[in-house]
Amino acid sequence: MRLDCHEIEEYLSDYLDNSLEGEVLAEVRQHLKECPSCLGLFNEIKAALSLCEVMPQLDPPARLIEQILVQTTGKYQSWGLWEYFRDLFRPLYTSPRFATGAFLAAVSFGLALNAMGFSFARLSQLKLSDFTPRAMAQGFQRTVYLTYDNSVRRLNDLKILYEIQTRIDELRTQASNQPAKEKEKPASKKEEAKPQSSASAMESMVAMLWSPPRGLAEILRPVEGVDREEKNC
Amino acid sequence: MTEPDVEIIAQARRGDPLAWEKLVGRHSRRIYNLCYRFVGKLDQAEDLTQEAFIKIFRNLGNYSPESGNFVTWIVSVTRNLLIDHYRQSKSERMTVSIDQPLDADEDFTLLDTLPAGRPSPQAEVEQKEQAALLHRALKQLSPDLREAVILRDLEELTYEEIAVVLKIPDGTVKSRINRGRVELAKCIQRMRLQFGGSMA
Numbered sequence: 001m002r003l004d005c006h007e008i009e010e011y012l013s014d015y016l017d018n019s020l021e022g023e024v025l026a027e028v029r030q031h032l033k034e035c036p037s038c039l040g041l042f043n044e045i046k047a048a049l050s051l052c053e054v055m056p057q058l059d060p061p062a063r064l065i066e067q068i069l070v071q072t073t074g075k076y077q078s079w080g081l082w083e084y085f086r087d088l089f090r091p092l093y094t095s096p097r098f099a100t101g102a103f104l105a106a107v108s109f110g111l112a113l114n115a116m117g118f119s120f121a122r123l124s125q126l127k128l129s130d131f132t133p134r135a136m137a138q139g140f141q142r143t144v145y146l147t148y149d150n151s152v153r154r155l156n157d158l159k160i161l162y163e164i165q166t167r168i169d170e171l172r173t174q175a176s177n178q179p180a181k182e183k184e185k186p187a188s189k190k191e192e193a194k195p196q197s198s199a200s201a202m203e204s205m206v207a208m209l210w211s212p213p214r215g216l217a218e219i220l221r222p223v224e225g226v227d228r229e230e231k232n233c
Numbered sequence: 234m235t236e237p238d239v240e241i242i243a244q245a246r247r248g249d250p251l252a253w254e255k256l257v258g259r260h261s262r263r264i265y266n267l268c269y270r271f272v273g274k275l276d277q278a279e280d281l282t283q284e285a286f287i288k289i290f291r292n293l294g295n296y297s298p299e300s301g302n303f304v305t306w307i308v309s310v311t312r313n314l315l316i317d318h319y320r321q322s323k324s325e326r327m328t329v330s331i332d333q334p335l336d337a338d339e340d341f342t343l344l345d346t347l348p349a350g351r352p353s354p355q356a357e358v359e360q361k362e363q364a365a366l367l368h369r370a371l372k373q374l375s376p377d378l379r380e381a382v383i384l385r386d387l388e389e390l391t392y393e394e395i396a397v398v399l400k401i402p403d404g405t406v407k408s409r410i411n412r413g414r415v416e417l418a419k420c421i422q423r424m425r426l427q428f429g430g431s432m433a
Contacts, residue, residue: 013411044418051367052386054360060265064279068257071283072290073250 003027005038012042016049062087115143238303246293257286260304263388264311270383271315273372281318285311301397308390309398312380319376370420378413385410 003011008031014020015028032039069075091098129135238259244252264285269278289307296306371379384390384398396406 009415010411013414014407016414041415041418041422044422045414048367048370048414048418048421049386051363052382055364055367055387057262057266058269060261060282061279064265064282065257065261068261068283068286069250069254071287072257073253075250075254 003031005031005035008032008035008038009041012038012045015042016046062090115140239298242293242296242298242303253290260307261286263304264307267308267311267383267388268315270368270371270387271379272318273368277318281311281314285314288314302394305390305394305397308384308388308394309400312384312398315380316376366421366424367417370417370424373420374413374416378409378416381406381409382413382417386414 008028011020011024011028015025020028032042092102093099130139238256241252241255241259245256261282265278265282268281268285269275272278272281285307289310292310296303300306371382374382380399381395384395385392390398392403392406392410395410396403399406401409
């Protein structure tokens with residue numbers, strides 16, 4: 001018996017399954033040795049079947065099961081607590097991008113809570129009444145006012161410090177220019193001019209510090225002390 | 234040890250929703266994969282799986298354990314649905330050309346759904362390409378050959394079970410599987426030649 005390529009094709013699958021015997025088996029073996037085309041096809045079938053074996057099985061989505069149950073019995077899936085949480089947090093462990101987004105959202109939520117006056121340190125002191133919309137709004141309002149107050153105070157402090165620095169620089173400049181003028185003017189006029197200039201500088205400083213912001217009370221105390229001592233003298 | 238299907242089926246037939254839920258949970262994977270292998274699209278596979286279970290639920294009273302395996306019965310119900318779907322779908326009748334560029338809806342969806350975690354990214358990409366190639370070749374087979382190959386080589390049903398599902402003699406099952414495998418291999422060969430080294 002002599003089989004052609006077309007006939008051999010029909011036996012290739014059986015040959016792979018080891019279900020050929022006798023003369024046909026010998027014929028197929030011999031043909032595959034001699035025919036590169038049929039051998040190539042045989043190898044391709046073998047490769048395709050190996051691929052079929054390792055093809056992964058897809059998991060049906062949870063919502064599909066849910067839909068099937070609703071469509072058939074009209075009831076939702078009866079989940080245990082663990083299954084419920086696993087499904088709830090499924091996107092977290094299946095998508096790193098979603099996990100990153102969720103983390104950033106949690107951080108933002110924490111910052112918002114903090115802005116509303118919530119503190120983990122005071123967790124044990126919290127009452128149910130602290131979570132009413134009114135209490136949360138008040139907490140938020142308080143934080144906003146405190147932040148605004150602090151910002152204004154610091155800005156004023158900076159303004160005052162800048163003014164003081166400017167005055168000190170002016171005094172220094174005046175002090176360095178004074179010896180040159182003294183040489184030109186007579187001694188009597190020199191004595192009158194010196195207390196006038198220092199007195200006006202001090203007056204302007206006092207005027208400036210007359211109503212200081214509350215935050216600067218500590219900074220200004222020694223300056224006022226020095227001022228009083230100078231006046232007493 | 235898991236409860237046998239026979240007891241759960243009996244409970245489900247009496248109208249126990251929990252028993253039905255167990256049956257759906259136990260067999261949904263097989264039916265979903267069968268639909269997906271046949272149509273090659275995830276959204277269609279979901280719709281068909283849903284339809285198949287609705288049909289199974291309505292006909293659960295007609296099933297008797299004496300007449301055969303429950304898995305064979307549900308696969309048979311699903312197969313009938315898939316054939317109906319194939320006949321209704323005009324686009325399915327069109328022969329898919331090898332020259333046609335890769336269809337994003339099919340192959341790339343498949344690539345995305347395959348599980349990750351392979352030994353190396355390159356091996357993973359290769360396996361995904363091979364899987365996409367197999368799916369594309371399967372879609373080019375006639376429905377008779379395609380269902381025979383899917384049931385035998387992907388769903389791993391026995392020849393006898395396939396004969397029951399397809400309602401054809403054992404000899405015809407064998408012949409279809411043989412022809413299906415040869416056609417599948419030839420399709421893959423042609424596609425490898427067409428796409429060159431990228432698919433090899």
